Amino acid sequence: MKRYVAKRILTGLLTILIVFSINFIIINLAPGDPIKTLMGKETDDPALRAALEQKYGLDKPLHIQFVSYLKTAISGDLGTSIIYNRPVSEMISEKMPATILLVLTSGILSLIIGTLMGIVAARKEGSFIDVIFSGFSYILNSMPSFWLGLMLIIIFSSVLNLLPTCGMTDPRTSYKGIAYVMDVLKHMILPVGTLILIEIPLYYRIAKSSVLQVTNEDFILTLRATGMNEKKIFNKYIFRNAILPTVTIFGISLAYLITGVALIETVFAWPGTGRLVLTAINQRDYPTLMGIYLVMSVSVAIVMMLVDILYAVLDPRIRY
Amino acid sequence: MKRKIFLVMAVLALIAVTVVGCSSNTEDNDSAGKSEGVEKTLIVRASGDPMSFNPDTLPDDNNYHIVQNLYNRLVKLDASKQIVPDLATEWDVSEDGKIITFHLRDDAHWHDGEPVTSKDVKYTFDTIKENPTYYMSSRLQIVDSIETPDENTVVFNMNQADVSFIADLGWYATFILPEHIFNNGQPWEDNPASMDPIGSGPFKFQEFKQGESITIVANPDYHEGAPKLDKVIFSIIPDDATAVQALVNGEIDVLEAVPAANVDELMANENIRMELNEYPSPMRIIFNLKNEIISDVNVRRAIATAIDKEEISQKIFNGVQKPEYNMYPSLIEWASNSEDTSPKFNIEEAIRILEDAGYKKDADGFYIRGLTIDVFEDGGYPDAAKLMAATLEKAGIELIVQVHEFNAWNEKVSVQKDFILELQGGFMGPDPAALQKRFGTGVGSNYGEYSNKEFDDLLAQAAATGDQEERAELYKKAQAILAEDLPYIPIVTFAAYDANNSNFINLPIDGAGKWGWQEFTFTDIAE
Numbered sequence: 001m002k003r004y005v006a007k008r009i010l011t012g013l014l015t016i017l018i019v020f021s022i023n024f025i026i027i028n029l030a031p032g033d034p035i036k037t038l039m040g041k042e043t044d045d046p047a048l049r050a051a052l053e054q055k056y057g058l059d060k061p062l063h064i065q066f067v068s069y070l071k072t073a074i075s076g077d078l079g080t081s082i083i084y085n086r087p088v089s090e091m092i093s094e095k096m097p098a099t100i101l102l103v104l105t106s107g108i109l110s111l112i113i114g115t116l117m118g119i120v121a122a123r124k125e126g127s128f129i130d131v132i133f134s135g136f137s138y139i140l141n142s143m144p145s146f147w148l149g150l151m152l153i154i155i156f157s158s159v160l161n162l163l164p165t166c167g168m169t170d171p172r173t174s175y176k177g178i179a180y181v182m183d184v185l186k187h188m189i190l191p192v193g194t195l196i197l198i199e200i201p202l203y204y205r206i207a208k209s210s211v212l213q214v215t216n217e218d219f220i221l222t223l224r225a226t227g228m229n230e231k232k233i234f235n236k237y238i239f240r241n242a243i244l245p246t247v248t249i250f251g252i253s254l255a256y257l258i259t260g261v262a263l264i265e266t267v268f269a270w271p272g273t274g275r276l277v278l279t280a281i282n283q284r285d286y287p288t289l290m291g292i293y294l295v296m297s298v299s300v301a302i303v304m305m306l307v308d309i310l311y312a313v314l315d316p317r318i319r320y
Numbered sequence: 321m322k323r324k325i326f327l328v329m330a331v332l333a334l335i336a337v338t339v340v341g342c343s344s345n346t347e348d349n350d351s352a353g354k355s356e357g358v359e360k361t362l363i364v365r366a367s368g369d370p371m372s373f374n375p376d377t378l379p380d381d382n383n384y385h386i387v388q389n390l391y392n393r394l395v396k397l398d399a400s401k402q403i404v405p406d407l408a409t410e411w412d413v414s415e416d417g418k419i420i421t422f423h424l425r426d427d428a429h430w431h432d433g434e435p436v437t438s439k440d441v442k443y444t445f446d447t448i449k450e451n452p453t454y455y456m457s458s459r460l461q462i463v464d465s466i467e468t469p470d471e472n473t474v475v476f477n478m479n480q481a482d483v484s485f486i487a488d489l490g491w492y493a494t495f496i497l498p499e500h501i502f503n504n505g506q507p508w509e510d511n512p513a514s515m516d517p518i519g520s521g522p523f524k525f526q527e528f529k530q531g532e533s534i535t536i537v538a539n540p541d542y543h544e545g546a547p548k549l550d551k552v553i554f555s556i557i558p559d560d561a562t563a564v565q566a567l568v569n570g571e572i573d574v575l576e577a578v579p580a581a582n583v584d585e586l587m588a589n590e591n592i593r594m595e596l597n598e599y600p601s602p603m604r605i606i607f608n609l610k611n612e613i614i615s616d617v618n619v620r621r622a623i624a625t626a627i628d629k630e631e632i633s634q635k636i637f638n639g640v641q642k643p644e645y646n647m648y649p650s651l652i653e654w655a656s657n658s659e660d661t662s663p664k665f666n667i668e669e670a671i672r673i674l675e676d677a678g679y680k681k682d683a684d685g686f687y688i689r690g691l692t693i694d695v696f697e698d699g700g701y702p703d704a705a706k707l708m709a710a711t712l713e714k715a716g717i718e719l720i721v722q723v724h725e726f727n728a729w730n731e732k733v734s735v736q737k738d739f740i741l742e743l744q745g746g747f748m749g750p751d752p753a754a755l756q757k758r759f760g761t762g763v764g765s766n767y768g769e770y771s772n773k774e775f776d777d778l779l780a781q782a783a784a785t786g787d788q789e790e791r792a793e794l795y796k797k798a799q800a801i802l803a804e805d806l807p808y809i810p811i812v813t814f815a816a817y818d819a820n821n822s823n824f825i826n827l828p829i830d831g832a833g834k835w836g837w838q839e840f841t842f843t844d845i846a847e
Contacts, residue, residue, distance in 0.1 A: 030727075030728070031724075031727065031728035031731040031732065032725070032730060032731045033727070033731070036727055036730045036731075037727075039379070040379035040380070040381070040492065041381075041746065042379065042492070042746055042747050043757070043765055044734050044764040044765045045459075045764050046764045047452065047457075047458040048458055049764075051452035051457070052453050083371055084369070084371055084372070085371070085372060085509050091530075094530055095530065095531060098531075146559075150562070150565075153565050154565060157565060157569050158565050158568055164571065165565050165566040165569050166557055166566055166571070167532065167555065167557070168532060171363060171533045171555045172361055172363070172553070266559050267559050267561075267562055268562065269555075269558060269559070271530060271556075272531070275531065275558060276531075279368065279369075279558075282726075284727055
């Protein structure tokens with residue numbers, strides 16, 4: 001196990017370096033540059049463009065830009081945003097809590113709801129409830145998230161007047177303590193609700209198909225033949241085997257949490273990292289993009305490693 | 321094992337709860353003790369985070385509407401996009417047009433109580449001029465020196481006569497900054513004062529919550545009188561559709577530029593007041609005159625004649641953006657020439673122009689093939705281009721529409737100048753001298769590389785005189801040349817509805833001739 005973990009860390013580091021280089025190339029290959037955002041849409045002043053390119057080192061050849069960026073990144077510095085003139089690490093960390101709150105809450109709730117629905121549907125395959133759940137899941141799965149978000153806003157905020165339209169807090173007030181928490185919770189309901197609805201089909205399908213698959217395995221038939229209690233077969237043998245893919249999916253979706261909910265954050269004006277990424281892409285803010293992708297590839301690498309280890313814990317057959 | 325999974329989930333839930341708790345701890349401001357409901361607060365939609373609160377380093381549309389309430393300029397643009405006085409109550413231009421003298425008001429003060437003087441004006445423009453990365457720097461090279469004969473007089477000595485310089489001082493990146501705060505040896509962009517602004521405007525900066533909102537509060541000592549509102553909050557909502565719902569639900573009070581699709585719905589809402597805001601920023605086709613086919617004026621004239629501006633206005637903009645024929649925006653009436661214009665829609669006429677010029681139909685019925693138009697994917701532009709391609713095809717001209725993301729479009733069109741036709745918008749103010757910035761020989765924004773000596777001379781003459789009638793005459797002549805040469809075709813005007821909560825009066829849109837285009841100094845709750 002120890003050797004395995006060391007090997008995993010090493011491949012993880014290598015992956016991060018490769019991803020880092022590919023990101024750098026792709027970001028710089030995209031047409032356009034941050035200078036246009038700095039200069040404003042209204043004018044094109046060649047003297048101003050030249051001065052800004054020089055200031056940010058964008059006039060230097062790409063390989064020199066790459067080496068200088070790699071050097072600062074290795075020393076743990078994500079650089080300074082060209083557009084906002086602030087440290088990238090500061091920009092990311094100040095928007096992380098909002099995104100983590102949104103993604104974790106909706107991730108956990110949809111994991112539980114989706115998986116439970118999947119298990120129920122699998123145990124009563126072909127029944128009325130299975131048909132309803134599967135139909136529900138297909139409909140949700142084919143809905144664009146931003147559209148669903150806007151529809152929920154129109155229903156619950158504009159028509160029913162029950163919930164705030166957008167944002168994380170009410171700008172008119174500045175609550176503290178428990179009132180603040182309640183305000184955030186109220187603002188969270190719609191974006192979290194949208195995310196849950198969008199993510200349920202994912203967990204539903206995985207849970208249903210893997211429960212079905214395990215149920216049809218020979219060893220389950222054998223256990224049944226021994227006359228073992230159905231409940232015990234399910235809890236002890238089917239569930240434990242069937243939950244593995246769900247754990248992987250959950251791990252992966254957490255790893256992508258930084259950017260994964262950008263559209264929802266935009267629709268609900270939620271001040272998170274997803275919006276930061278979208279804005280950085282539109283403005284070609286190279287350091288911010290590189291910083292976010294670096295944080296993302298590191299977190300994907302870490303989560304994948306944890307998932308592998310968790311696999312070994314959940315499934316005693318897996319040993320390296 | 322089930323217990324373990326439960327444990328993992330419990331830990332995660334705990335994290336979620338802690339996050340809420342932590343963020344509430346960082347929240348610490350001074351609203352405690354204020355009685356709710358008595359405060360007059362206006363909430364304005366903002367579409368993104370400002371880059372900085374320094375208004376002079378770069379032209380940032382995300383801070384422009386905020387800094388107009390924190391700082392003053394010498395002069396400013398009003399809702400009709402004309403120049404009105406700000407810190408300078410009056411100004412005179414010397415006989416030869418090379419000396420401009422501004423007389424400042426003597427009652428203006430910085431938010432920390434220091435008086436605003438001519439020294440601050442000199443410091444501001446000298447600093448911009450010295451730093452080539454600041455937006456107005458290259459424009460300010462026209463200024464040889466700035467003199468301050470007394471506390472309330474500023475004299476700009478210029479190396480070339482250009483009265484349009486005054487109008488430029490009322491636009492982006494020309495806000496007067498306090499010398500005693502900024503002059504500490506640090507460049508403006510790294511200066512802490514840029515994130516915690518001390519201005520001279522009607523409101524004082526209070527708080528910036530990243531990604532959420534910017535709050536400014538009334539400056540009771542403002543030289544034009546204390547603002548009627550106590551507070552203006554700029555609430556950051558990136559998505560237009562969400563912003564419309566927030567307005568309908570009363571969560572914001574001011575929404576600029578309503579999407580065309582929502583206009584009817586909001587018009588019918590009695591809590592919302594809709595006012596049309598027009599800009600001298602027509603949608604227009606620019607021709608790349610370096611292209612062999614396009615360099616023939618007959619081809620340009622045939623294209624201009626085969627575009628149905630009326631149809632584009634109706635089908636894509638619900639008639640809000642009107643067809644534009646004048647070569648300088650018709651909104652600026654004193655300078656716009658409505659006699660010598662771009663041609664009216666007439667397909668037979670377009671065909672006749674091509675045949676007279678000797679073009680022959682090919683087997684598929686086309687006189688000209690392979691023209692492309694580069695458009696960016698926003699504001700109805702791709703759809704407008706498709707309508708153009710449809711009518712042009714009837715006139716035997718093949719036009720292929722190429723849609724790009726904005727930055728990619730800009731790279732292709734403005735940096736590489738790799739296009740045949742392109743569709744763009746953009747401000748053609750604050751002064752008709754903008755014609756020179758867009759179509760003068762060799763200037764940066766002249767993507768089509770148009771060059772006409774007579775046109776350049778007329779614009780140089782117009783810039784050298786302070787007499788408005790004489791200037792109007794010269795600009796109209798210059799437009800007649802453009803109508804003849806057709807280096808570009810205006811398509812539709814730019815206009816959009818501003819939606820405001822009808823409980824408020826004296827909004828920026830009501831201030832033509834009186835107050836600035838985005839300033840809330842006089843805004844109040846209706847009785």
